[in-house]
Amino acid sequence: xxxxxxxxxGPDRTGIVADVSEALAGVGANLTDSTMTRLRGHFTMTLIxxxxxxxxxxxxxxxxxxxxxxxxxxxxxxDKPDGGDPYVVSVHGADRLGIVAAVTRVVAxxxxxxxxxxxxxxxxxxxxxxxADLPAGSADxxxxxxxxAAAELGVEVTLRRAExxxx
Amino acid sequence: MTAPVAWDGPxxxxxxxxxxxxxxxxxxxxxxDPADPAVVRLAADLVATMRVSPGCVGLAAPxxxxxxxxxxxDVTGHPKAATTHGAFVLCNxxxxxxxxxxxxxxxxxxxxxxxxxxxxxxxxxxxxxLPGSGEAVEITTDAFEARALQHEIDHCAxxxxxxxxxxAHAIYQRKVYL
Numbered sequence: 001x002x003x004x005x006x007x008x009x010g011p012d013r014t015g016i017v018a019d020v021s022e023a024l025a026g027v028g029a030n031l032t033d034s035t036m037t038r039l040r041g042h043f044t045m046t047l048i049x050x051x052x053x054x055x056x057x058x059x060x061x062x063x064x065x066x067x068x069x070x071x072x073x074x075x076x077x078x079d080k081p082d083g084g085d086p087y088v089v090s091v092h093g094a095d096r097l098g099i100v101a102a103v104t105r106v107v108a109x110x111x112x113x114x115x116x117x118x119x120x121x122x123x124x125x126x127x128x129x130x131x132a133d134l135p136a137g138s139a140d141x142x143x144x145x146x147x148x149a150a151a152e153l154g155v156e157v158t159l160r161r162a163e164x165x166x167x
Numbered sequence: 168m169t170a171p172v173a174w175d176g177p178x179x180x181x182x183x184x185x186x187x188x189x190x191x192x193x194x195x196x197x198x199x200d201p202a203d204p205a206v207v208r209l210a211a212d213l214v215a216t217m218r219v220s221p222g223c224v225g226l227a228a229p230x231x232x233x234x235x236x237x238x239x240x241d242v243t244g245h246p247k248a249a250t251t252h253g254a255f256v257l258c259n260x261x262x263x264x265x266x267x268x269x270x271x272x273x274x275x276x277x278x279x280x281x282x283x284x285x286x287x288x289x290x291x292x293x294x295x296x297l298p299g300s301g302e303a304v305e306i307t308t309d310a311f312e313a314r315a316l317q318h319e320i321d322h323c324a325x326x327x328x329x330x331x332x333x334x335a336h337a338i339y340q341r342k343v344y345l
Contacts, residue, residue, distance in 0.1 A: 037335075162272060162339070165247065165274070166274040
């Protein structure tokens with residue numbers, strides 16, 4: 001079955017998630033994975049769904065008015081984890097250009113695959129939290145490289161294992 | 168020293184583990200009669216199934232398809248454990264004291280693909296009865312054994328860790344399979 005990748009961005013308001021999902025349900029879209037958050041007051045929703053054609057989904061979303069949408073057909077991907085050890089990278093410090101680029105480049109160069117990331121700017125404070133799958137045994141060296149990058153950026157960085165207890 | 172609650176019942180048989188979505192995992196388990204031979208057999212089966220499952224430190228009856236308030240726990244040797252009571256089975260367990268709340272990421276054999284951040288008490292007192300003898304016990308424990316007991320008591324109440332995750336971005340694809 002083909003999948004659709006949909007993004008919806010617009011001014012946040014009460015009921016916007018219900019409106020988007022209702023419009024998609026109306027054309028038989030089955031939402032699989034989705035994420036929604038507010039970014040500086042903008043409503044943002046990114047989702048994968050199955051069911052309707054691109055045209056059907058686009059038409060359904062066009063009724064929403066004050067939002068920017070994109071609808072594309074995508075080939076299904078495996079959602080099985082690629083392996084590696086789960087780690088969390090936390091960065092915080094004074095905002096400046098290039099923090100995300102520099103930190104994520106260091107992680108990528110170590111073979112780390114970022115699986116989740118958010119950043120927030122509040123006042124002068126910039127915060128980045130990322131989840132990454134790291135190649136086995138690479139964490140200590142990456143921690144040193146991140147410390148070097150963080151010193152150049154003038155921010156604090158910590159790398160810690162995302163431990164989970166299976167009960 | 169063998170803890171007084173340690174399981175020393177018969178050998179059980181290994182049962183298949185139920186995974187979500189399954190109604191039994193979201194149903195409040197029935198209280199059990201700890202002296203009932205069927206309950207003792209179920210206790211033995213829970214211990215046997217827990218022992219053959221890699222990394223498994225606890226298993227509740229709903230996870231083997233039985234809506235009943237009984238579970239097995241064994242955190243012996245776990246690096247995060249402090250107080251331990253060996254392998255034991257509790258019936259009709261209730262938490263009577265809970266303190267030292269702490270968030271931690273946990274997963275479940277019945278939700279094999281996800282983990283989630285869940286706040287649990289780091290110190291608890293549990294009252295329960297032992298299968299077979301029906302003896303009433305109070306167990307005081309902490310750290311990882313406390314987390315495991317809360318997780319299993321939740322199963323007996325029809326709750327999964329998913330019912331307790333800290334927020335919308337507090338569930339994760341599980342990356343480490345045991």
